[in-house]
Amino acid sequence: MTDRQPPREIVLEACARYGEDAVIDFAIAVLTGAVSPEEAFTTEVDKLKWLVGPTVGGWSKLDPVNFYWARVWAARLFLYVWRDDAVDALLIAAEDPAWRVREHVARITAQRELGQLVDALLPGLSHELPRVRSATARAVGAAGEAEHAEALQELLDDPDNTVRAAAEKALDRLETRLDRSLR
Template sequence: MSERESPRDVVRAACAAYGEDAVTDWCVAFLGGEISGEAAYGAELPKLVAITGSDNPGGWKSPVDPVNYYWIRVWAARVFLYVWRDDVVDVLRRAADDPAWRVREHVAKITAQRELGQLVDALLPDLGHELPRVRAAVVRAVGAAGEFEHAEAIRRLADDPDQTVRAAVERALTKLEERLDRPVH
């Protein structure tokens, strides 16, 4: 990806070249672990290049240290912010428990953007994550896609030490009330 190409532009170019279904299938395979990190930087590198716009998206020395393989799942998840197919929900549900917080954060972002209520419960454990950005992403997902019974879980973060999380809680509770057309306090 050049400095001028946004992730959205890279994904659009990949879809134009290979088709949305092919790109979606690759990302499901990356995110679900069907394509390993080793394969992603080996035989499957053209797929990784297509979704990131770079033959070395992490800028790492070769060979890539396996500790960085989780980035492949992050980049694959990011694609679902721009391309969608309903069967992706299953791999996102599994990814909500990914060992890498950046992957889980992206699942929360996708859940919020696409209003995927069926993923909210899987995200709730990260309301206690040590990083404010992860907590805030989950709070936003709950506001966008949660139900009445989820309000209490995010309300507990109203006094979070991080201002970003506190602001996300306030907006999420308001959004829940508007979406559900009922008070959640």
């Protein structure tokens, strides 16, 4: 592994080397708090490299305020590999205090069409950051139900153009998926 590999390659290489179940188990442990972010950066740093690559070992004086990155990387893993029991960990991560973790949960929800996560993500539609609102809108469009359309419609007047565009596309996708008009 090199420090210049894309995250997908790092994760897939770790799965090939250590076993997909071991890598997923570690990511779930980080997301659920069974392995704290501090432990991930100290006693579990070799496993943390499975999620981010060898550069993580070079952070000898990491500020504890940045420990949340372990949860971000653990969530990101599920963009590349999957196991159904990850949904429970992602439900916990949907309420993570770090917005980057919640954004990744929204991305995974959209990619994998995980309807069981949509309600937990809805607060992200009013997040202060446009990228979180956009990611959440995409998740709702990909995995939501008719009752979620009104929340997306409210974003059509969002002050940020990228959020408005994401909401429009999400409504289109929702209508296509459900085969009905929702406006």
